[in-house]
Structures are given as C-alpha cells and as structure tokens.
Amino acid sequence: MANSTTLDKKQTTLLEKLCQAMALSGDEGEVRSIILEEIRSYVTDFKVDTLGNLLAFKKGTSKKPLKVMLAAHMDEIGFMIAADDGDGLFRFETSGGIDLRQLPGKAVIVGKEHIPGVIGARPIHLTTSSDRRDKISLEKLRIDIGPGSNKIKPGDRAAFATRFQRAGTSMIGKALDDRLGVAVLIEILQQAPANIDLQVAFTVQEETGLRGAKVAAYFFNPDLAFVVDSTPANDLPVWDDEDNTSYNCHLGAGPAIYIADGATLSDPRLIRLLVETCKKEGIPYQFRQPGGGGTDAGAIHKQRAGIPSVSISIPGRYAHTAAGMARISDFNNTISLLKATLQSIPLDILTQERK
C-alpha cells in the first residue's frame, strides 16, 4: 500500500463526486449526502447537528476503548451571489479566503442546479498596460449566466466549474481541500479498527473560522483527535532562483504532520505516535513547516477541558483556486498512516510523558 500511485475505480468515482459537488461554508448539504450514502451501512450511529456537521460513530469491541475523534471539513471556498444586475449578470461576494487574481476568465457553477456561468474580464484590447499592472477588483467582476433568466438569486452559492481529473500520478480538481480528507475518513469508517470507539466528524464552516469543529468536538467529547486536511505545497521554484525556504510542504513526500500552525500546538505524544507508525510501516512522511494557517484542530484542542490533537495533511498545490493539485501517493499514504496509527494506538497514550 505504501507509495501506491494508483487510485482504484471506486476511489476515483468517489473523489470525482466529492470534488465536483458544491458545498460552500454554511451550505454543505450536497457533500453531506454523498458521504452519508457512503457510510450509512458501516456506522453504529450518526446524526446531523444543528450546524450541519455529519457526526458518525462506530463502536469498538474492546471493553474500555479510547474515544478517538477524526475530523475533516466538508466546506469549500467559493462565491455568493450578492445582487442581480439584470441581463444575466450578477454581482457576488467571496466566501472563504480567495485570491481575487484567480477569478477572471473562469467557468463557474451557480446554485443547487449547478447552472453554468462565467466570470469574464475586459478584452485586452480595451485595457492599457498600466491597467494590466493592477489586479481586477471584485467590484468590476460579474458572474454571467447569459441573458434572460431568473433562475438564480442573491444568496445562491457559486463555485469554480472544474472537473476532477488525473494526470500522471497527480489529481487535479477544485476543493481537494478538503474533499481528500473527507475521502480518507470515509475509507477509515468503512474499515474501522475495532480497538477504539471511532467518532468521525465531517465538519462545516472550517473555511469561515473552524466553527463546525468547535461544536462537533463538544458533542463527541473525545479522548483525543486527529484532523485530516490538505495543506498548501508551495514547492515551486522561487522567482530569483534562490532556495525555496518557505515551501510549507512538498508534493509526493508523504503525509504532512503538523507540529505547530497558527492555531494549534500539536500534542507531542500524538506527533510521536504518527512518526513511529510511519517508520514502522515504511510510510514516507514530512513535517509541515511550522507557521501560520490552521485546521479544525485549532477549535478541537481547546474544547471542553482540552482535547489532545494533531493534524495530518495531504499536501496540495494551488489551494483555494480553480485547479488544485495533489499526488495520489500522498493520499494513499495518508490513509495507510491513519489506519495503522488507529490500529496500534496504545490505551495509555495520554498517560505517557509529553517530553
């Protein structure tokens, strides 16, 4: 399994469905129902909470099992229709962190029915070279679905129209952040280890401030938590050919284990457990460069009286754009790592030295 660069048909179909679905923060229903269909027959129990988190529970067989929470967020960045300008043109707002420079010239889908539209730009002929030095501001951009329709309205969500694809050993799609994590947790649930009580949260509103994870962790009240996300791989050449010292993580180098990010200092015992498991199983791994950013762990680890947490990310290039990219091997290795870790997690992990 380690280093596998292939996706089987079932995985491919699932990732395609997950990545092409639209689930902006606060409107995660489309992804939630895909997950539910996948996990329903494998779980002991599940519920959808008041924010829309899908909380699935799989009971272990041992007498006093550890309660282990896993979390991956369902929501993605995108757009919200803000005003109807008439003639099929709509003003819009961004939802989640998006670099506006990624918007012009893209195809989008709008609303529950995925109505196609485009975000255009002024013809180059009608711009000056000094115009082209500035980015195009949001006020100047419109979503255009063509004239003469009232099929969409302010409040509707929109997202890039990218289709999920594979190229060589890579996968390309929108919302790989964090549908890859969602797919990992689906697979874990379908082959749940019996030694622990598994509490899996498919969370909402990560992109708007880790809001779903906060209430999910409160509800589950776990002993410890693993968060599976996708972190940016900025592993491209630097413009002046200097060494790239802020790569964050590398594509193809294995799951990225978090030591510290902008929101969480990972529990050292859990970091150690992950690293030892990688070594034992021959799974490649890397440490995400400590720095800013955050995952659902930021909300989980300080819930209730504190929940020891760690994040594992599948490295992804070009997060929050129309076309993200990840390596199949990193995805598969993340599944392998999580599986092996959960199977071998010692009952006394939380009484071990932190060191």
Add this chain to the structure above:
Amino acid sequence: MNDILPFLKELITAPGLSGNETPVSEIIQKEWQPLVDELSISRLGSLHGLRRGTLNSPRPAIMLATHMDAIGLMITGTQNGFLRFTDVGGVDPRVLPGQQVWIHASGPKATPHSPLPGWVVQPSAALLPEELDNKAIPMEYFFIDTGLAPEKVKQLIQVGDIASFAQVPLELNGETIAGHSLDNRAAVAALTICLQGLQSSQHGWDIWAVATVQEEEGLIGAYTSAFQIRPSLAIVIDTTWAKGPGTDDWNTFPLTKGPTLMWGPNIHPKLHMSFKELADKIEIPYAVEITGRHSGTDAFATQVVAEGIPTMAIGIPIRYMHTPVEMVALKDIQRTGRLLAGFIASLTEDYINSIALDS
C-alpha cells in the same frame, strides 16, 4: 440554420493557434466540402472554398474572409519540471491563473496528436517579488504545471510546443455560448451558415469562402489569400466587443442585437451603404461600428492588397474577447450568416461599377 451549434462547439473545442491552424482547418474542410465546388489550401495554410457563379467567365468574385486562428500560449522553457511560457496573439495574463491548457507536446517521447493537460499556476506570494504583493502577476512569473515528474516533462515537452486553452464550450442562458476562440470561430460559423443558405439559390458571382491563418499575428493570411484570389470585393467577418461588465463605451455593442457594420477609412463607403440598405430591407438588426483607423480585422489587409480591393467588415459582438470564456449569442451568428447570403443574392453583374467612388 439552427443547427450550427454542434459545428460551433466543435470549432471552439479545437486548438489551431496562429501558425498552427491545421486542427481547426480540418474541421472546417469537412463542413465546407459539400457546400463548395472546390476546396484548396494556400501556401500559408489558409482554406479557400470556391462556389462558382452562373455568370459567363470572367466572372466577378467576392471573397468572404474569416480568420480561423486562435490565441494561446507557447512553451519557452522548463524549470524543475515546471513550464515557462509566452503568449501567441494577445493574452491578458490576469485571466490565466487556474486555467487548464492542452500542451501539444512534441518532445522525443511524446505521442503525436495526444496533447497533455497542464494548468497555468501562480506561485504563492512568498515565491514572488515583494512588489507584486496584491498586484497583477506578469506572465513571466507564471508556470504551467502538468502534474508529471520533471524527468517525464523533459521527455515529452520541448521549447516551442503550443498550449491551447482547454475551456469546454458552455451553453448558457438566452442561447448564448461561452468558450475559447469564439474570436473568430463564431465568424467561421456565420460564414458556414451563409454557404448553407446558398445551396438553394443561384448566384452570378464566384464566391470564395476563406478561412485565413495568422490574423492574430499580423493579418498574414488575409494579405496572402486576397492576393492569390484577387477578388472584386472582400467582406471580412470578425468579432467585435460586446457590452458587458465594465465594457459599456461607444465602441461596444449589445449582445443579441445583431452584427455591426463597420465604418471608417478601412471600409469602402459605398459597400458599407449597400450592407446597411440590405440589412434594413431584410430586417436584420445591426449597429454601425465606428473604426477610426484600423478596423482590427483582416479588412485592414484586404483593402490594400495588389491595386486595392473594396472592403467591408462585419463584427459579431462577443463578451470577454481574448479570454477562455468569450461569449456570443447564437442569434447574432445566424443573422450575420443571413446578411452575407442576402448580400450575395443581391449582387448584380455590374455591382462593382455602381460603387465606383466617382460615380
């Protein structure tokens, strides 16, 4: 006439960048074959379709020119498996990040005619010069990422390979279509509608339907084809700027309200008047497009070929020109096709004399 959509979609799915028009030329050949008497290819690759007229030889001839080349990108180098590129035709770099392209790979291990997908990417801020924070990123800082390992990239792709836009055609509301290369494949579609319309009618003049090459890089095909054919009249059909977000000046024209009839030094004034009168007569809505100098079309070439050719230019309004999501109204394409067919039907044997500038 309503069935132009599948052909148009095929046209805007094909590559065919300036200087490399063969893929789109082949699609047009297939469509035009049954509509013309003779089909030939010029020395530079322009496609010439001839429908013979019924007048005695030597007959006057009209050339209907639409350029078939498209804008796109070209690989200039590789760096650690990432590709650097430049543009062919004029591309605003601000529409590029996140865009999928097809790389027409010709490296030592490439499979001919099986393009590789690639994605134009903008490196994160930490990898770019600080002064570009929050500014538009110039093209030289972008890469194309193929998702392939660096050694694979080396075997498959080489400098000079072309990358065409991969945006699939989108059918939008109000019978509008969005996609790449509608400039100028929309006009190719209009010309095809005209040829279809001529099937059921007689015409005295010879008709040369021409799909020109290299318009975006200097109107090269228009100069050379007009010289070879030496028509009595040249009608150029290209796209023009439609009104849209941030594009509302006097030089922009509403989508769905018909083609533009260009007017200015690049246009023969009496020929323009003929089109105007005809459009009024057969009730085709239009706008007059004022072009102060260069019409921005192949007409700028045809007018000054040999001893000069009376030239007219017609514009089909499209939004977001030179982006991968150009947008056109099918209605405007159909009207343009009808207008051309109507003009051909109206041509008399001595029409040329009637538009002499001293008459």
